Amino acid sequence: MLFRRxxxxxALSLVLMPPLPYLAQAQTSxxxxxLTWGYLARPxxxxxxxxxxxxxxxxxxxxxxxxIWSPQPGVFEPGLATSWEMSExxxxxxxxxxxxxxFHDGTPFNAAAAKATFDRIKDPASKSLNxxxxxxxxxxxxxxEFTVAITLSRPWxxxxxxxxxxxxxxxxxxxxxxxxxxxxxxxxGTGPYMFDRWxxxxxxxxxxxxxxxxxxxxxxxxxxKVERVVVKEVPEAATRVNALRSxxxxxxxxxxxxxxxxxxxxxxxxxxxxxxxxxxxxxVNVEKAPTDDRRVRQAMxxxxxxxxxxxxxxxxxxxxxxxPLTAVxxxxxxxxxxxxxYDPERAAALLDEAGWTLPASGAVRERxxxxxxxxxxxxxxxxxxxxxxxxxxxxxxxxxxxxxTVANYPAFATQVANQDYHLAQMRWSAVxxxxxIPTMFSSQQIDGGGQFNRTRIxxxxxDDLIARAGAATDQEVRAKLYSEVQFRxxxxxxxxxIYDDVWFFLVQPDVTNFIVDxxxxxLLFAAGGAN
Amino acid sequence: MGRYIVARIAAVVPVTFGMVLVVFVLLxxxxxxxxxxxxxxxxxxxxxSAAATEETIANIREELGLDRPLYIQxxxxxxxxxxxxxxxxxxxxxxxxxMLLEQYPHTIRLAFAxxxxxxxxxxxxGILAGLLPGSLLDRGxxxxxxxxxxxxxxxxxxxxxxxxxxxxxxxxxxxxxxxKAMILPALTLGLPGTAIVARLTRSNLVAVMQQDFxxxxxxxxxxxxxxxxxxxxxxVLGPVLTVIGLQFGNLITGxxxxxxxxxxxxxxxxxxxxxxxxxxxxxxxxxxxxxxxxVFLNLAVDLIHMWVDPRVRQL
Numbered sequence: 001m002l003f004r005r006x007x008x009x010x011a012l013s014l015v016l017m018p019p020l021p022y023l024a025q026a027q028t029s030x031x032x033x034x035l036t037w038g039y040l041a042r043p044x045x046x047x048x049x050x051x052x053x054x055x056x057x058x059x060x061x062x063x064x065x066x067x068i069w070s071p072q073p074g075v076f077e078p079g080l081a082t083s084w085e086m087s088e089x090x091x092x093x094x095x096x097x098x099x100x101x102x103f104h105d106g107t108p109f110n111a112a113a114a115k116a117t118f119d120r121i122k123d124p125a126s127k128s129l130n131x132x133x134x135x136x137x138x139x140x141x142x143x144x145e146f147t148v149a150i151t152l153s154r155p156w157x158x159x160x161x162x163x164x165x166x167x168x169x170x171x172x173x174x175x176x177x178x179x180x181x182x183x184x185x186x187x188x189g190t191g192p193y194m195f196d197r198w199x200x201x202x203x204x205x206x207x208x209x210x211x212x213x214x215x216x217x218x219x220x221x222x223x224x225k226v227e228r229v230v231v232k233e234v235p236e237a238a239t240r241v242n243a244l245r246s247x248x249x250x251x252x253x254x255x256x257x258x259x260x261x262x263x264x265x266x267x268x269x270x271x272x273x274x275x276x277x278x279x280x281x282x283x284v285n286v287e288k289a290p291t292d293d294r295r296v297r298q299a300m301x302x303x304x305x306x307x308x309x310x311x312x313x314x315x316x317x318x319x320x321x322x323x324p325l326t327a328v329x330x331x332x333x334x335x336x337x338x339x340x341x342y343d344p345e346r347a348a349a350l351l352d353e354a355g356w357t358l359p360a361s362g363a364v365r366e367r368x369x370x371x372x373x374x375x376x377x378x379x380x381x382x383x384x385x386x387x388x389x390x391x392x393x394x395x396x397x398x399x400x401x402x403x404x405t406v407a408n409y410p411a412f413a414t415q416v417a418n419q420d421y422h423l424a425q426m427r428w429s430a431v432x433x434x435x436x437i438p439t440m441f442s443s444q445q446i447d448g449g450g451q452f453n454r455t456r457i458x459x460x461x462x463d464d465l466i467a468r469a470g471a472a473t474d475q476e477v478r479a480k481l482y483s484e485v486q487f488r489x490x491x492x493x494x495x496x497x498i499y500d501d502v503w504f505f506l507v508q509p510d511v512t513n514f515i516v517d518x519x520x521x522x523l524l525f526a527a528g529g530a531n
Numbered sequence: 532m533g534r535y536i537v538a539r540i541a542a543v544v545p546v547t548f549g550m551v552l553v554v555f556v557l558l559x560x561x562x563x564x565x566x567x568x569x570x571x572x573x574x575x576x577x578x579x580s581a582a583a584t585e586e587t588i589a590n591i592r593e594e595l596g597l598d599r600p601l602y603i604q605x606x607x608x609x610x611x612x613x614x615x616x617x618x619x620x621x622x623x624x625x626x627x628x629x630m631l632l633e634q635y636p637h638t639i640r641l642a643f644a645x646x647x648x649x650x651x652x653x654x655x656x657g658i659l660a661g662l663l664p665g666s667l668l669d670r671g672x673x674x675x676x677x678x679x680x681x682x683x684x685x686x687x688x689x690x691x692x693x694x695x696x697x698x699x700x701x702x703x704x705x706x707x708x709x710x711k712a713m714i715l716p717a718l719t720l721g722l723p724g725t726a727i728v729a730r731l732t733r734s735n736l737v738a739v740m741q742q743d744f745x746x747x748x749x750x751x752x753x754x755x756x757x758x759x760x761x762x763x764x765x766x767v768l769g770p771v772l773t774v775i776g777l778q779f780g781n782l783i784t785g786x787x788x789x790x791x792x793x794x795x796x797x798x799x800x801x802x803x804x805x806x807x808x809x810x811x812x813x814x815x816x817x818x819x820x821x822x823x824x825x826v827f828l829n830l831a832v833d834l835i836h837m838w839v840d841p842r843v844r845q846l
Contacts, residue, residue, distance in 0.1 A: 044623040200796035410809040
């Protein structure tokens with residue numbers, strides 16, 4: 001009796017739970033007019049002007065448009081702006097805007113709205129994390145209803161590239177005024193998809209029927225081909241792969257590396273999107289002994305076999321890196337490949353030369369009785385731990401007493417701020433070297449800010465070189481100056497480059513025309529089904 | 532009994548206060564700067580796309596009141612919490628109260644489903660094994676139960692998905708959307724508890740069946756079913772109920788993993804993400820929600836125990 005009562009009670013408690021707004025479970029496929037994206041984590045914010053974004057920018061691409069598009073490094077195409085020109089002194093950019101664009105809430109897009117984007121980021125009250133994206137922006141001026149002029153305080157070669165990036169997307173000024181901070185959860189843009197609703201942690205988007213201003217390079221004009229997009233939170237990589245296999249989602253990113261090859265053999269489309277920007281590297285602290293000695297840093301460079309790391313951890317799905325910039329970044333100099341190579345004997349010779357010798361017994365090198373001790377700071381995320389552990393083993397083999405700490409990001413960042421490291425970590429996706437080189441190597445970035453100059457190199461000549469590269473507007477001159485930076489970085493061994501980051505998208509076989517932007521963010525309005 | 536309930540509910544207040552205080556202190560002694568959290572993307576391990584300036588950081592610090600002394604921060608947090616305002620998430624700038632309320636029902640639903648699995652399977656297996664001690668069935672069930680306790684939820688979840696959603700596509704991989712989608716998550720969550728409850732029920736039942744009063748009942752000519760239901764089970768259920776109550780705590784923490792593996796929304800994952808990202812207001816809100824649920828659930832278990840076992844009522 002009691003047993004039965006317990007049973008009934010527990011059954012009732014389940015039934016009496018308030019009903020939840022679950023979405024109807026169905027095997028999704030493009031055929032039912034929904035694209036479902038198995039997504040890493042619920043996007044924290046969909047406000048491109050304020051939030052720094054990361055992979056969430058890939059979601060924002062569906063909702064917002066930018067003034068211009070950049071399908072190739074240094075190549076620009078019309079977006080919300082039909083044409084643009086730079087003044088001779090490189091300080092004023094004038095954009096002619098389309099006159100037929102409206103935001104999802106009906107607000108017309110015009111010069112005032114374009115100006116509002118820049119003003120909003122600059123306004124300290126909006127606490128934007130994207131001040132870097134507007135660089136030396138001084139002011140915006142409405143010339144007429146569809147012409148806006150942007151004035152910079154100094155010439156800036158990366159300006160147009162930044163304008164093509166999602167941070168400078170147009171957000172409806174009406175929505176900003178009425179929704180305030182909530183616009184981050186109920187985004188209003190001009191893009192091919194409109195915000196519909198949140199269902200649990202899943203974002204539902206619906207086609208913008210008026211959309212007729214997409215970029216020309218995607219091979220599709222007019223409103224999106226597929227009516228709905230669901231950005232479905234699937235935090236576990238193995239589950240993302242399983243959900244793809246069971247056809248519950250159409251697209252996934254960040255898959256399990258070891259399964260990519262098998263999935264490809266099984267007919268799933270695999271997109272390998274090499275990321276422009278800063279390679280996955282260990283910046284070396286040049287202020288702290290013993291890595292203040294260039295020979296010790298060179299020995300580290302020769303001691304780490306990054307090809308072996310790429311093979312063991314990433315199953316050869318990415319390429320080893322040779323310098324600070326990845327191979328698909330504007331300004332990357334392929335000659336950097338021959339600047340150095342894995343050479344453990346050379347590493348040993350360099351350490352001997354620097355006075356760090358191997359004692360008769362023992363595996364740790366010493367100098368004047370002092371062991372060759374270094375500390376590696378790392379944060380837990382995707383392959384970080386595995387890569388660091390292999391590098392640690394390789395350094396140990398070369399005679400370093402390498403100690404590795406793997407923490408969460410905030411603890412890692414604090415360890416870096418306290419200068420309690422010899423090797424840290426850096427990786428940064430960005431379409432222009434100007435978005436990464438100054439941050440990684442400028443003396444202004446050593447303290448304060450994000451402390452992203454983790455090499456702690458402070459060299460006036462280098463600062464000058466970086467400034468000249470940033471100010472140059474001639475693309476050839478820029479490339480040459482950045483090449484110089486890359487070679488200096490490897491001659492002085494400010495970083496130990498490991499691999500060029502690649503983003504993976506795995507897509508159901510029946511999805512057609514899966515197009516991405518330069519940083520591997522999908523432009524789903526062009527995608528469709530086979531039928 | 533009424534006074535007892537009131538006293539128990541009143542006890543929630545100091546327990547909760549203690550929890551909030553402990554969490555507050557712990558978060559503030561961690562070597563972590565929450566501003567670092569706000570200006571970087573930790574979720575995908577991405578560096579931020581644009582560097583925040585020192586001025587921005589100072590502004591944010593002041594805006595959040597992080598430049599004030601700790602005790603003032605704590606007092607203002609408590610004051611706001613009493614009015615239901617748990618602050619705003621450092622990372623998403625959403626109201627913590629809203630975030631928790633949005634996720635909480637999903638977790639409770641999952642926890643109850645897991646608890647049902649534990650109770651139904653645990654009691655069934657326990658009674659069967661207990662009635663036939665030493666039989667092949669008994670030995671088999673004990674072995675399975677031991678395995679069940681030893682298997683990590685993370686692994687069993689992925690295995691269940693692999694077998695019942697990929698090899699035999701009976702259930703969906705993603706654990707939301709329908710009752711059918713709830714089955715694998717509920718099984719994953721409930722299995723470790725099932726093993727514990729089954730083993731306890733079995734050993735209690737075996738012991739009770741050998742008591743003198745059972746011999747008396749049997750000699751009065753009572754049938755097997757009645758004998759077990761009327762006379763044995765009330766004696767077996769008391770300790771089992773207590774264990775089920777304790778299991779509820781494990782269930783709530785287990786939801787963290789199950790929610791991740793099956794991509795379910797829920798408070799567990801929200802909390803763990805908050806901890807990893809040092810999102811203090813969210814961590815505090817999460818702990819508060821968890822602590823109060825736990826206290827109230829224990830109270831509920833105690834009341835049920837009183838109802839089932841008359842001997843406890845005397846206390």
